[in-house]
Amino acid sequence: MDSDPFAAELESHRRYLTRVAxxxxxxxxxxxxxxQDxxxxxxxxxxxxxxxxxxxxWLTGILKHKIVDAIRRKQRQPIIASTFDEEVDLEDFDPLFRDDGGWATPPAEWGDPESALSRREFFDMLDFCLEQLPPNTARVFMMREVMELDTAEICKELTITANNLWVILYRARMALRQCLEQNWFSGQARS
Amino acid sequence: MLLHRLTHMVSCKEATRLISQSEERRFSLGERIKLRLHLAACTACARFERQLAFMRDAMSRYRK
Known part of the structure; x- marks a missing residue:
């Protein structure tokens, strides 16, 4: 197997796949x-x-099915529902906004964010920020944005309502946006 | 006054929720109009919308 160039090429993606999983x-x-599967x-x-x-x-596509299977198996022991409730507190106080719903801390100017997309360090920071998300929030966000499952599929897999899903994704995006702003777009890291 | 009322039918907090949801579901005409009017008048939320679009783009590259 060591001498098989295809196997070696597969192996080179192990780190990325493991990070996603x-x-x-x-x-x-x-x-x-x-x-491994x-x-x-x-x-x-x-x-x-x-x-x-x-x-x-192609590998990400296979991984997606393996992950969905793994989540499904885990679902049989209902651990997710209760932890979701903790992460999805709908009335959660949001310090970014004032009582009247206006911005308390408006988003900062990000300059030319597209230039970050060609930098490896930016994706390391993105990884870091994803890891800061609460576990189930990160899982749902990855299902949506990396595995590209649609709303109905995710709701079915995780037995949550569409409304819950929207709240979780909103939380994920807010937290991720703030993390990137603080750690990447705040000025010094960009240049 | 009328303009102010039109652009403030949704708060910034509500606008950000709608912007996030726009990636998941189709809006009614009323929701679309409310959000567009708000974004036309609110530079902070317009910036937020661009940043979310950028993040989506970044996540799609993360995949590749």
Whole structure:
């Protein structure tokens, strides 16, 4: 297997896949398991790789199914529902806004954010900020933004209402925006 | 006065919720108008909307 160039190429994506799985599952062992399954499935099913998409995109697609399976298995022991309630406090006080709903701390000017997209350090910071999110909030956000599941699929997988989902995604985006602003767009980090 | 009332039908807090939800669901005509009017008058929320769009773009590159 060591001499197989395809296997070596697969291996080069292990770190990325593990990072994605870890953010989703919040469990190192479970993350390593789904990545192992994914790489094995890719190796044995290599004929399914058409080369039309990048290998990374193809692997992410396989990983997505493995993660959904893992979450489904976990769901049988209903741990998620209760922790979700804690993370989704609808009446939560939001210090960013005044009582009248106006901004207390308006968003700062980010300059030319697109230039950050070509910088590796920016994605390290993005990782850091994702890790700061509460576990279930991060999981839902990744399902939406990385795995690109639609609202109905996520609600079904996690047995939550659409309204809950919107609140969780809103929280995730607010927290992520603030983290990026403070740690990347605040001035010194950008230049 | 009328303009002020039109652009303040939603607060900034509500506007940010709508901006986030616009990535998940289709809005009614009324919601679209309320949000557009607010964004036309509120530079902070318009900036927030651009930042969220940028974040979505960044997340889609994270995938690749």
């Amino acid at each position: 870890q953010l989703q599952l919040r469990d190192r062992d479970a993350a390593e398991d789904v990545v 994914t790489l094995f499935a890719a190796l044995t099913g290599r004929d399914g790789f058409s080369g039309r998409s990048s290998l990374k995109t």
